[in-house]
Amino acid sequence: MVQYSQTLDGTFSALSDPTRRAILERLGRGPATIGELTEPSGMSLTGLGKHVRVLEEAGLVTTEKLGRTRECRLGPGRLEDATRWIERYRRLWECRLDGLEGYLEKNRGSKE
């Protein structure tokens, strides 16, 4: 349970930055070197490398040294836990809404 919770912390934290989300979207189209990943934002290699490390720690990206470059690709983390958590939350929300509708319906009925 603690393990699961820490994984979620890392996943949601990794996703909370627009540069990191853009890296994941780019890698969804195929592997890229750190240098190629800096192109759209013009960010430095060091700055970009830090974001890649956060994604790597969350299991969302893997990297491999190839000669003088480092190639990045999507990692094994497929966001199942994050999706499951969000879906459970949405169901709770919808139950609350249904409850509220029922209450309003009942109150309307009693006034008529």
Next chain:
Amino acid sequence: MVQYSQTLDGTFSALSDPTRRAILERLGRGPATIGELTEPSGMSLTGLGKHVRVLEEAGLVTTEKLGRTRECRLGPGRLEDATRWIERYRRLWECRLDGLEGYLEKNRGSKE
């Protein structure tokens, strides 16, 4: 687009903490005062209040002062954007996997 991106930053960042996820799960069962929310964790009112503020800023919780207490309930943020982003990412991931399978299949075919 920037607006959407900032909303996602706030949502994912709000979800990256286990106490904040526990607050949302608790509020999914009904409204609660800040005092009631401290009970499971034994956290101070001030500490808990800070987490509630983060959730409020992300639109996930609303609060209302009722006499000397503050009542919290689930807010309008229903994680649609977060769900949509994650789903899009998962689809990218699955396309990558399909591509890999196709490649392996083809290579196996050419060796036979």
